[in-house]
Amino acid sequence: MASEAHGAGGHSPLAQFEVTKMVDLQIAGLDLHITNSAIWMMAATALVIVFTTVFISRRAMVPGRMQSLVEISYEFVANMIKDNVGHEGRPYFPFIFTLFMFILACNMLGMLPFSFTVTSQVVVTFGLAFVVFIGVTIIGFIKHGLGFFKFFLPHGVPGFLAPLVIPIEVLSYLIRPVSLGLRLFANLTAGHTMLKVFAGFIVPLGAFYIIPGVIPMAAVIGLTVLEMAIAFLQAYVFAVLSCIYLHDAIHMH
Amino acid sequence: MTQDNGPPDLSHLQKRIAAVREREEARTRPDPAKRAMTSGYGMALRLAIEMVAALGVSVFLGYWIDKELEMAPLFMIVFLILGMGAGFINVYRTVTGLTHGSLRGPGDYQRDADKHGGPGGE
Structure with missing residues (x-):
């Protein structure tokens, strides 16, 4: 009983998000130590590379299970771009596909026991969101030149409202990467914390009587399924919103 | 006979795939992000x-x-x-x-x- 209480107290539900130094690495005076976050990111990258190269290496006319899975994910992203960006979105397929697969791999690896959820770090999600934001803004300026500034004054707004509308539109444009990154971060962090909190109830309740421990156990099983769905959904939402922002930059309204 | 049967069968399959794909597209087209957020x-x-x-x-x-x-x-x-x-x-x-x-x-x-x-x- 005492050891269980200690076990429950020793592991905060937030301890899983702690970034720790795993490998010390000093190159030319630079501190390049590898953290658990970096290791799981590399694992996600390796997983995606293996997924998209090894599984498809046979190139069978009638695909097997694994090849079919790769082809489904390819078509899934291709359709996403076709629906949300249109034909002009074709050149950006590699980027969106990479983004989607990387986030999906990070989220799914985070579901493994004892793993680290990379996308529960604000730095990572904001990094991804700002890459999209900066890229999309540059694409907008390349496609439309200075005409891209018209983006901040919607059609049909009377001239005397421009001083009010333009700052609001600019702000709402600047907010997009933050809400994009925050959404991914909040969903993953909230889900994993909830999972850990419910899991923390199992042993203390089960130690008194067996039956009450079953209830949080069932909740954890249900939540795990839910988290799997959220892991996929959030990767999808991130990719779809990137597509929508891309559409806005290319078509301007 | 089997030689003749091959192509029509495939085209039939193609038609079915196209029909299914069309239905799927009609189902997903309206608002994918909203559907994900139902x-x-x-x-x-x-x-x-x-x-x-x-x-x-x-x-x-x-x-x-x-x-x-x-x-x-x-x-x-x-x-x-x-x-x-x-x-x-x-x-x-x-x-x-x-x-x-x-x-x-x-x-x-x-x-x-x-x-x-x-x-x-x-």
């Missing part, structure tokens, strides 16, 4: 994040400008009010048009009407 919990979280991000970004921006220009609370207040407006616009777009991949969704005439009505209230 659960009320997801939608609520999404809107809340939209609002929080708007206020957070604008207040931070205002605070930073204040610090640079040393004009204590002026820009923070201005940006707070602008941020509320931007947050509401983002929430509005999330609920209505944005999912179609356009900032000008079906509710835009309403929005324009609201904007025309705006100065009257000010």
Whole structure:
């Protein structure tokens, strides 16, 4: 009983998000130590590379299970771009596909026991969101030149409202990467914390009587399924919103 | 016979695949992001994040400008009010048009009407 209480107290539900130094690495005076976050990111990258190269290496006319899975994910992203960006979105397929697969791999690896959820770090999600934001803004300026500034004054707004509308539109444009990154971060962090909190109830309740421990156990099983769905959904939402922002930059309204 | 049977069978299959694909597209086309967010919990979280991000970004921006220009609370207040407006616009777009991949969704005439009505209230 005492050891269980200690076990429950020793592991905060937030301890899983702690970034720790795993490998010390000093190159030319630079501190390049590898953290658990970096290791799981590399694992996600390796997983995606293996997924998209090894599984498809046979190139069978009638695909097997694994090849079919790769082809489904390819078509899934291709359709996403076709629906949300249109034909002009074709050149950006590699980027969106990479983004989607990387986030999906990070989220799914985070579901493994004892793993680290990379996308529960604000730095990572904001990094991804700002890459999209900066890229999309540059694409907008390349496609439309200075005409891209018209983006901040919607059609049909009377001239005397421009001083009010333009700052609001600019702000709402600047907010997009933050809400994009925050959404991914909040969903993953909230889900994993909830999972850990419910899991923390199992042993203390089960130690008194067996039956009450079953209830949080069932909740954890249900939540795990839910988290799997959220892991996929959030990767999808991130990719779809990137597509929508891309559409806005290319078509301007 | 088997040689003759091959191609028509395949074309039949092709037709079926095309039909299924068309149905699937018709089902998914309307608003993929909204479909993904069908659960009320997801939608609520999404809107809340939209609002929080708007206020957070604008207040931070205002605070930073204040610090640079040393004009204590002026820009923070201005940006707070602008941020509320931007947050509401983002929430509005999330609920209505944005999912179609356009900032000008079906509710835009309403929005324009609201904007025309705006100065009257000010």
